[in-house]
Amino acid sequence: MPVYLDYNATAPMRPEIRDLVIKIMEGVGNGSSVHAYGRAARKYIETARSQVANLCAVEAEQVTFTSGATESINAVLSNYRDKAVLVSRIEHPAVLESAPHATLIPVTAQGVVDLTALETLLTDTKPALVCIMLVNSETGVIQPVSEAAKLVHDHGALLLVDGVQAAGRIDINMQKLGADYLALSAHKMAGPQGVGALITKSGLEAPRFMLGGGQEKNCRAGTHNTAGIAGMGLAAQIAKANIPHYESITKMRDEMETHIRGLTNNIRIYGDNAPRVGNTCNIGLNNVPAQTQLMALDLDGIAVSSGSACSSGSFKPSHVLSAMGANADEAKSALRISMGWNTTRSDIDAFVQSYAKIIKRTQE
Ligand code: PLP
Numbered sequence: 001m002p003v004y005l006d007y008n009a010t011a012p013m014r015p016e017i018r019d020l021v022i023k024i025m026e027g028v029g030n031g032s033s034v035h036a037y038g039r040a041a042r043k044y045i046e047t048a049r050s051q052v053a054n055l056c057a058v059e060a061e062q063v064t065f066t067s068g069a070t071e072s073i074n075a076v077l078s079n080y081r082d083k084a085v086l087v088s089r090i091e092h093p094a095v096l097e098s099a100p101h102a103t104l105i106p107v108t109a110q111g112v113v114d115l116t117a118l119e120t121l122l123t124d125t126k127p128a129l130v131c132i133m134l135v136n137s138e139t140g141v142i143q144p145v146s147e148a149a150k151l152v153h154d155h156g157a158l159l160l161v162d163g164v165q166a167a168g169r170i171d172i173n174m175q176k177l178g179a180d181y182l183a184l185s186a187h188k189m190a191g192p193q194g195v196g197a198l199i200t201k202s203g204l205e206a207p208r209f210m211l212g213g214g215q216e217k218n219c220r221a222g223t224h225n226t227a228g229i230a231g232m233g234l235a236a237q238i239a240k241a242n243i244p245h246y247e248s249i250t251k252m253r254d255e256m257e258t259h260i261r262g263l264t265n266n267i268r269i270y271g272d273n274a275p276r277v278g279n280t281c282n283i284g285l286n287n288v289p290a291q292t293q294l295m296a297l298d299l300d301g302i303a304v305s306s307g308s309a310c311s312s313g314s315f316k317p318s319h320v321l322s323a324m325g326a327n328a329d330e331a332k333s334a335l336r337i338s339m340g341w342n343t344t345r346s347d348i349d350a351f352v353q354s355y356a357k358i359i360k361r362t363q364e
Helices: 015-026 036-055 069-080 115-125 145-154 226-241 243-263 290-299 319-323 345-363
Strands: 063-066 085-088 103-105 129-133 158-162 181-185 196-200 267-269 280-285 334-338
Touching (some): 069 129, 069 158, 069 196, 103 115, 115 145, 129 145, 145 158
Parallel strands (some): 085 129
């Protein structure tokens, strides 16, 4: 059986979510139509809105459905093209590419946003918006978002938080975080691909990005992706209920890391001394390009990733690991192993066995 350990790229859909998506796709109905079919579609959409709102402890009216976190992030940043913006060096390309003019906030060697540097940059650049992710996709490191939010607000700026890799892994409370905007994606929490949400702080207007029909209170035009949205709602509900399962996933991840450390000293586990979500492990194996490691693992039927999925294939040094002080060779020699709801101990054993063969080859 192939072993899938790339949940941070995309998680396998849970069967109950897939069944709901298929059921809706087999039917018909535009959520904007007034007849019974339209009303049925609208009901799915509004149920999902409440489920997503519940995931991050907000009111349903704060949720705008989008085609994914990339769109949610672009929607916010499109209003800040001619304003000063700060973004952390470890953000996803969805942020970095849509704010090319932004000043970058450094991170520590453990991959945590440097709050002292943030405070200085806030004073020096007087930004209108700051963007910090809650959990890094490559290392799993949890960022000090609520502390950052206090600094950001004291300097009169707003805070956009990319919550994609946090959803369903740690508790998200938008108000406690101090986020003004929060971007989410369904497919990272076992829902369908191509659907996401932007949560806007109560009292703040959601950005108008997609223009056309009046869907989503005129903020996101386009016929609703009813099946996808319903799938996202159910995914959010299940993800929230299953956060305690991450305790056993963390145990598996930690045991795996201990095992691998016992095999060689030639590795670095990125962010190992920082708070991390329990499903992610990023290991650098000195002088062995990630491409070589990925191919060897693939031959054994094991799917992991190097860097973020969006940049894999290009094998550029990871910008996240570079920001943490890794040199170009080190930043090209790391693998990300990411687990989730369907990961078993035998998946981890298969990975360790295959990885041990790679290590052994380096010792010959
Ligand atoms: N932000 C982070 C941290 C991600 O990991 C990803 C997906 O790789 C995205 C944003 C983009 O999400 P989507 O695929 O929904 O556009």
